[in-house]
Amino acid sequence: MASRQAMDDASGMEQGAARKDRTSFVVLPIPQSNPALGSGLVLAGVAFYQPAGSPRPWMTGAAVLWTDNGSRGGGVFQKAYLRGDLYRVSAFAGGANLNVRFYGIGAGEANRDVSVPIEQSGRAVQLDGLRRLRPNLYAGLRLRAAQVETSLRFEGEASEEFDLESLQLDTRIGGPGLLLQYDSRDSEMYPLTGRYANLQLQWNLASFGSDLRYDRQELSYNHYRSLSPKGVLALRGALCRASDGAPFFDICLFGASNDLRGYETGQYRDRAMAAVQAEYRWQFARRWGAVFFAGVGGVAPSMSDLADSRALPSGGMGLRFKASTAYNVNVSLDYAVGRDTDAVYVYIGESF
Known part of the structure; x- marks a missing residue:
């Protein structure tokens, strides 16, 4: 799973005190x-270094x-802390051709467990830059x-239950964003x-080349x-809101960013989402640990409708x-159970 260098980089030293x-x-x-992508493999590699x-x-x-x-699909990313963490810079570029299933928009549509197969091809770039304003507080662009x-993948007649014309898109989106962070963690990785x-x-604005004009907000703690x-x-809480005009692929996707685990990403999607979860992390040996987690969330057409939305629990x-x-x-390595589904996750780092 890891390279020999990563396995041996702290040999003979106490945990947390290794040379960096x-x-x-x-x-x-x-x-x-x-169910979303079928069976296959992701090969991921990350280099950690401290100038x-x-x-x-x-x-x-x-x-x-x-x-x-x-x-x-594939992508690359870079994250850097400059001048003693006065500036934080991160960048991402990637592209993918994904064959997935679309269940509709809203919890009611997802609950029917009826979907149509679609193909999504896309590429994206993103650049973030933040500056420290005061201890632990950062703002940036x-x-x-x-x-x-997006195109349809049908073998036979299309279902009349979906607005299929809205899925056949060739769309450019883009624009500026504002970022605000408060970070008093003693470590980012653990x-x-x-x-x-x-x-x-x-x-997303026409002046930045976007075909659609809409806004989107995310808040997590x-x-x-x-x-x-x-x-x-x-502990983690997360909120998401997307305005009218947002395409179906850029509204709030339940299960994305591990909010919450145990659900197929995109089966539950709408213009508002909320999720809360708790996780106990137990390191029972020098290199081995275990976690236990549970949470609940939901999606709705608007933030005001979230209180009445169907609860989507998760645990694992x-x-x-x-x-x-x-x-x-x-x-x-995580195993999570949702309301009617379960899932296995393998990744580098923690869920949040």
């Missing part, structure tokens, strides 16, 4: 098997996707651009204490508390292996 003057590589083949003067490790990563239903082509709040305001030398309680457990003790990076 060299690069750790974590390379992970991630098996995929879910002189940086209080947090930088990250450079890449991933490629292949599944047996014809889905393909985002520039995003994407092009998405926090023991602290808080992390993240507000993202995104606009994570809280970490050490309960014992080997146990951490992690997972196993952790510390691939890099120098940078405290785990390889994670």
Whole structure:
């Protein structure tokens, strides 16, 4: 799962006190098997390194996707902390050709478990830059651009239950965003204490080449508390809202960003979403740990309708292996159960 260098980078040193003057590589083949994309493999690799003067490790990563239903994809990203964390910069570029299923918009549509197969081809770039305004508080800008082509994949007649014309899109979106973060975590990869709040305001405007004009907002809050030398309680709440005019692929997708685990990403989607969850993280050996988590959320046409939306619960457990003790990076394996579905997740780092 991880390279020999990542496995041995802290040999002979106490955890958390390893030298950080060299690069750790974590390379992970991630098996995929879910109704959305079929069976296949994601190959992900991340390099962790800490230039002189940086209080947090930088990250450079890449991933490629292949599944047996014809889905393909890949992307690269970079995250850097400049001038002693005065500036935070991150960038992403990627593209994919995905064969997925569309269940409709709204919890009622998803509950019917009726879908149509669609093909989505797209590419996207995103650049974020933030500056520290005061201790733990950061503000900045985002520039995003994407092009998405959607077509139907039918063998037979189309279902009359969907507005299929709205799915046949060749759409460009793009525009500026505002970012606000509060970050008092003692570590980004495995926090023991602290808080992390993240507000993202995104606009898609014709002046930036967007075919559609709409806005989207996301707010999340994570809280970490050490309960014992080997146990951490992690709490998370998340909200999402997309305005009228947003395409079906850029509204709020339940299950994205692990809010919440146990659901097929995109089966539940609407213009508003909320999710809360708690996770207990227990490190029972030097390189091994376990997690136990539970949460609930929902989707609705608007924020005011969320209180009356159908509850979507989630719960599960997972196993952790510390691939890099120098940078405290785990390889994670989770099993989660939703209302009517379950899922297995393999990834680098923590869920939040």
